[in-house]
Structures are given as structure tokens and as C-alpha cells.
Amino acid sequence: MYAQKKTIDNVHIVRERDRQRFRELLAVLGLGIPIGLFLLLFTWQSLEVIRLGHEATSLQKQRKDIEDANKALQLELDRLTSLDAVETKATNLGFAATDPKSVVMVGGDTPPVPSGEVPAAGPSANTSAHAASLHARPEAR
Numbered sequence: 008m009y010a011q012k013k014t015i016d017n018v019h020i021v022r023e024r025d026r027q028r029f030r031e032l033l034a035v036l037g038l039g040i041p042i043g044l045f046l047l048l049f050t051w052q053s054l055e056v057i058r059l060g061h062e063a064t065s066l067q068k069q070r071k072d073i074e075d076a077n078k079a080l081q082l083e084l085d086r087l088t089s090l091d092a093v094e095t096k097a098t099n100l101g102f103a104a105t106d107p108k109s110v111v112m113v114g115g116d117t118p119p120v121p122s123g124e125v126p127a128a129g130p131s132a133n134t135s136a137h138a139a140s141l142h143a144r145p146e147a148r
Contacts, residue, residue, distance in 0.1 A: 086092060
């Protein structure tokens with residue numbers, strides 16, 4: 008009535024390997040691994056190209072923004088350092104024009120200007136005379 012379980016001793020049985028199946032496994036792995044590595048490399052390369060394209064676009068946009076900001080700053084600098092703006096600002100601060108005869112050149116390469124003549128038209132002569140005339144305060148005269 009009761010079923011008894013009989014133990015089977017399989018310790019001494021050795022399972023033989025199927026050589027044909029092992030060769031098929033090696034053939035599949037030998038072909039599959041290189042193909043898988045190729046696909047992995049191709050995918051990585053494609054993603055890298057996409058990433059570098061996005062980075063290049065971002066850098067181009069950043070460069071354009073910096074160039075625009077530089078251009079705006081250069082225009083602002085030109086506007087603020089124009090002679091008319093400087094002269095207007097100096098006049099508002101109380102500076103007055105100086106007589107060119109009272110300007111003394113120190114260490115300049117230009118020869119002294121005879122009295123009664125206007126200095127020669129040149130960048131250093133005009134700038135020095137103009138700058139000296141702007142720095143003379145009415146109270147200091």
C-alpha cells in the first residue's frame with residue numbers, strides 16, 4: 008500500500024560529452040562573438056559621431072554668442088571713448104578748454120610749437136593738446 012522509494016546509485020555512471028554538439032557551440036561562439044563586437048563597435052562609433060556633432064553645434068553657438076557680445080562691447084567702448092563723448096563728459100564735470108599756448112610738452116618727440124600757431128595735425132599732437140585742455144579745471148587757473 009505504501010510506496011517505498013528506492014534510491015538509485017548513479018555515482019559510478021559517467022556521462023560522455025557529445026563532441027558534435029561541442030563543435031557546433033564553438034562554431035556559433037566563434038562567429039557570434041566577432042559579429043557582436045563589430046555591432047557594438049559600430050553602435051559606439053555612431054553614438055560618438057552624434058555626440059561630437061551636438062558638441063560642435065554647441066561650441067559654434069557659444070562662439071557666435073561670444074562674438075556678438077564682443078562686438079557689442081567694442082561698440083560700447085567706441086561710443087564711450089569717442090572725443091565728443093569725452094568732451095561732453097569733461098564739460099559736465101567742470102573741465103574747460105585750455106589755451107594751446109599754455110600747454111607744455113614733456114618728453115615728446117615733436118618740436119615745440121611757436122607761439123600763435125596751432126599744433127601740427129597728427130595723432131600725438133592733437134591728442135596731447137586735447138587731453139591737456141580737458142584736464143585743466145577752471146578753479147586751477
